[in-house]
Amino acid sequence: MAIEVRVPEMGESIVEAVIGNWLKREGDAVSAGEALVELETEKVNIEVAAEQSGVLERILKREGETVSVGEVIAVIAEGVAAEAPAARTEAEPARPVAEPQPVAAEVSAAPAERAAPAEAPGVRATPAVRRLAEEYGVDLRQVPASGEGGRITREDVLRYVAQQREAVAAPAGGPNGTTTAPPAAQPEPAAPPSPPPVAPATAPAAPAMVPAMAVDGRREERVRMTQRRKTIAQRLVEAQRTAAMLTTFNEIDMSAVIELRRRWRDRFRERYGVSLGFMSFFTKAVVGALKAFPMLNAEIQGDEIVLKYYYDIGIAVGAEEGLVVPVVRDADRKSFAQIEREIEELARKARERRLTIEDLSGGTFTITNGGVFGSLLSTPILNPPQVGILGMHKIEERPVVVDGQIVVRPMMYVALTYDHRIVDGREAVQFLVRVKELIEDPEQLLLEA
The missing domain is CATH 3.30.559.10 (Chloramphenicol acetyltransferase-like domain)
Structure with a gap:
């Protein structure tokens, strides 16, 4: 039996929201009451939870899309939780995520080595922030935290990514004669190279911060406005x-x-x-x-x-x-x-x-x-x-x-x-x-x- 996940009523005068972060992916087992997705509204960000246990069968609305109250955004298949691992290994999830460009040489390590830093058990960060760090190959332990009580925010991760990209793109002598850090050591030759990024069938929402370096060295960045x-x-x-x-x-x-x-x-x-x-x-x-x-x-x-x-x-x-x-x-x-x-x-x-x-x-x-x-x-x-x-x-x-x-x-x-x-x-x-x-x-x- 399929269970539709709908955008809930969100209070006075709020009729629409923007899909922020999917906390689960297609094929993931979910429990009743477990958060599935973050919605950005004009007033607050809210989480939509699963009403029943099962497997997240289909994601109908991607990150960055605008949705209305009552609109179906996902479908949960009831009673097939045991099949979730097989489903994920046999088929690519329908929610594609573009592999971002590495921010430093250490990101070129094998995928198994790359996933570990984002776990960072001693770091305070939400699941969505950890997922973002994993997608960018960022070690959360290296990211300065600006959130309450030492919590790492999404903006902290994106700022760190921008800084690392700028450092990699800078000339060896650095701007204004300053000295830049030497590039990290290349991985051992025996290690297999990372596979090239695969272009998704449907492009995901652009990151909130996309730094760009002009030819003359004057830097700009584009920041996606939140809802x-x-x-x-x-x-x-x-x-x-x-x-x-x-x-x-x-x-x-x-x-x-x-x-x-x-x-x-x-x-x-x-x-x-x-x-x-x-x-x-x-x-x-x-x-x-x-x-x-x-x-x-x-x-x-x-x-x-x-x-x-x-x-x-x-x-x-x-x-x-x-x-x-x-x-x-x-x-x-x-x-x-x-x-x-x-x-x-x-x-x-x-x-x-x-x-x-x-x-x-x-x-x-x-x-x-x-x-x-x-x-x-x-x-x-x-x-x-x-x-x-x-x-x-x-x-x-x-x-x-x-x-x-x-x-x-x-x-x-x-x-x-x-x-x-x-x-x-x-x-x-x-x-x-x-x-x-x-x-x-x-x-x-x-x-x-």
């Missing part, structure tokens, strides 16, 4: 095309919040197990301002304005594959400690690529903090269908006039981008002034909380 990056690009352009975006600015004296954090930071961590950061103050201030100016907590649906009297605040996080906006739900009902814990957990999940569709769905208003990267001032772009986004920036000591005296204070520029179709300038300016008032007098926040 998330393509979606980010499309949505930002769509937001600018469909919304009447306008940005208003103000500045906030952060002295009171900084002093409050200084006095309570240690006791707060001892009691709640989490740091008292700036984001909880701004989240609470935004909720207070949204209650005073509800039009900024709305969205447009056709000819109607939908006012929302719940406060799900999106917190923009710069993840490895692109910006994501996980949501702190019911922020008005949460304490400072609960908000800080939730933001910390969402940021950790973003770094470890564990965010779910539920974490990213919805949101009535967004806060983005470019200050953590050193931004002094920016104009944030709306996160549709929301009509407001607050941009925080770097805190810098600047001379300001207070009660007729020039004093130095820690100041932060803040920016509010809003949809002028339903939010007037007066409301937007007053909203930002209200945020400023609440941050500069944090006791008001404690009373409202």
Whole structure:
């Protein structure tokens, strides 16, 4: 009996995905619940698991292809797991993989010798990354890791491949008179040469990174956009095309919040197990301002304005594959400690690529903090269908006039981008002034909380 593997429902507004990496190949035995393939969506990457045990009989969609929810992407043959080894030795898998060019002389070793490095039992890497390393003949133990907790990512492998190819292609003296490493020793003559690459019947998706060396030595590389990056690009352009975006600015004296954090930071961590950061103050201030100016907590649906009297605040996080906006739900009902814990957990999940569709769905208003990267001032772009986004920036000591005296204070520029179709300038300016008032007098926040 054949079992169809379909693209699952993936949550709010997601109707398609891109085949990322097949974790199994045709002829592989699979168990119920075992991951078969990674799908790249506009929000998160997800794994599709086998619903029943059997053998992966056919792969219908290749890596890089776009698929829709409900579409059949593979077929599992039920009850023939014992035949899997024979099937794989007698017939070439239908999913062809092009043999990449060697990245160093050691890759010219026999296939049996080449497969071992990718196993690298002491290395932290996903099965997909290990498969990629095996295809390129890369020893994972030599690849610098940039992922959380020393995990090697797909980009780490591709970067290593590019560096090795560049080293092999460079002239003996090296560019600018530098000395390059000597080529690795050639294999023993007795060792059989590696078979030449066999062109596949259907070309697989191109690697994410394809370095190219121009004749004059000026290097370029092409990087395939991920589904998330393509979606980010499309949505930002769509937001600018469909919304009447306008940005208003103000500045906030952060002295009171900084002093409050200084006095309570240690006791707060001892009691709640989490740091008292700036984001909880701004989240609470935004909720207070949204209650005073509800039009900024709305969205447009056709000819109607939908006012929302719940406060799900999106917190923009710069993840490895692109910006994501996980949501702190019911922020008005949460304490400072609960908000800080939730933001910390969402940021950790973003770094470890564990965010779910539920974490990213919805949101009535967004806060983005470019200050953590050193931004002094920016104009944030709306996160549709929301009509407001607050941009925080770097805190810098600047001379300001207070009660007729020039004093130095820690100041932060803040920016509010809003949809002028339903939010007037007066409301937007007053909203930002209200945020400023609440941050500069944090006791008001404690009373409202």
